Amino acid sequence: MTTIAVLGAGKIGEALLSGLLDGGRPAGDLLFTEKHAKRSAELTGRYGVEGVSVGEAAKRADVLVVAVKPQDIEPLLDQLVGDLAPGTLVVSLCAGLPTALFERRLPAGTPVVRVMPNTPMLVGEAMSAISAGRHAGEEHLDLVEELLGTVGKVVRVPESQQDAVTALSGSGPAYFFYLVEAMIDAGILLGIPRELAGSLIIQSAVGAATMLAEGGQHPVILREAVTSPAGTTIMAIRELEKHGVRAALLAAIEAARDRSVELGNAHEKG
Numbered sequence: 663m664t665t666i667a668v669l670g671a672g673k674i675g676e677a678l679l680s681g682l683l684d685g686g687r688p689a690g691d692l693l694f695t696e697k698h699a700k701r702s703a704e705l706t707g708r709y710g711v712e713g714v715s716v717g718e719a720a721k722r723a724d725v726l727v728v729a730v731k732p733q734d735i736e737p738l739l740d741q742l743v744g745d746l747a748p749g750t751l752v753v754s755l756c757a758g759l760p761t762a763l764f765e766r767r768l769p770a771g772t773p774v775v776r777v778m779p780n781t782p783m784l785v786g787e788a789m790s791a792i793s794a795g796r797h798a799g800e801e802h803l804d805l806v807e808e809l810l811g812t813v814g815k816v817v818r819v820p821e822s823q824q825d826a827v828t829a830l831s832g833s834g835p836a837y838f839f840y841l842v843e844a845m846i847d848a849g850i851l852l853g854i855p856r857e858l859a860g861s862l863i864i865q866s867a868v869g870a871a872t873m874l875a876e877g878g879q880h881p882v883i884l885r886e887a888v889t890s891p892a893g894t895t896i897m898a899i900r901e902l903e904k905h906g907v908r909a910a911l912l913a914a915i916e917a918a919r920d921r922s923v924e925l926g927n928a929h930e931k932g
């Protein structure tokens with residue numbers, strides 16, 4: 663039995679707990695830590711998982727999953743360092759934070775794996791990218807892969823790519839939600855009731871995502887199949903190009919990558 667403790671059961675920490683339980687992991691194999699007693703009691707009520715202190719999690723768990731905001735990492739590491747059992751695997755979900763930060767602050771030789779997941783973990787459809795730190799071996803990557811494999815897809819990437827991955831798939835669901843939100847507003851503009859506009863757009867998104875995931879065809883081919891000569895779609899595409907939507911996406915994702923780098927650098931200097 664591998665005991666897994668989620669340190670910081672906020673949005674992504676809770677998504678992981680929920681996904682692991684849905685994936686068949688017994689509640690007794692899981693622990694979490696939260697700052698506030700009310701939130702902790704709520705989570706225990708919802709999932710039947712025990713909430714403990716950071717020190718207790720460090721003593722009892724084989725795997726510690728760090729899911730606090732990058733800005734909250736220093737106090738968490740201070741709480742962890744005295745109680746960490748030798749060989750405990752530390753898995754960081756924190757945007758921007760390099761494995762070297764954990765290695766510097768935790769006992770010598772602590773294996774660390776950096777992961778960038780995303781919130782579709784809640785429905786078993788996460789995209790997680792994992793990278794080994796200096797003391798993490800194949801067995802640690804295998805364990806993390808197995809763990810996250812129950813809540814979605816997992817790829818291994820060099821740590822040097824993690825900031826870009828964060829900008830693409832870590833933040834990625836937000837871009838799709840933003841697009842859906844804007845398309846629903848367009849329905850309102852055209853006089854369609856909000857509920858109907860929502861159904862039309864969400865099912866179109868599900869259908870398009872399924873074609874992308876299962877059809878094996880390039881997105882350009884799929885888009886061309888929708889775009890009839892002198893038809894409706896090409897009129898919309900012309901407006902998207904005119905308004906620089908492609909360039910906006912390139913710039914947006916580059917800005918997200920830069921912010922991930924910046925979050926890591928803040929701790930390198932601090």
Ligand SMILES: NC(=O)C1=CN([C@@H]2O[C@H](COP(=O)(O)OP(=O)(O)OC[C@H]3O[C@@H](n4cnc5c(N)ncnc54)[C@H](OP(=O)(O)O)[C@@H]3O)[C@@H](O)[C@H]2O)C=CC1
Binds near residue numbers: 675757833
């Ligand atoms: N949300 C997302 O889509 C993704 C997030 N991530 C990463 O996951 C991490 C968490 O993000 P997210 O879930 O959105 O953030 P949240 O703020 O929702 O969750 C963090 C939780 O940790 C709690 N916390 C902070 N410090 C401690 C501590 N010392 N002990 C116990 N609990 C603590 C916070 O409590 P309080 O609020 O009271 O401070 C909060 O409930 C970040 O590093 C982020 O970069 C990665 C991929 C996707």
Ligand SMILES: O=C(O)[C@@H]1CCC=N1
Binds near residue numbers: 757828832833
């Ligand atoms: O916005 C953020 O910083 C986090 C990391 C990736 C997704 N959410």
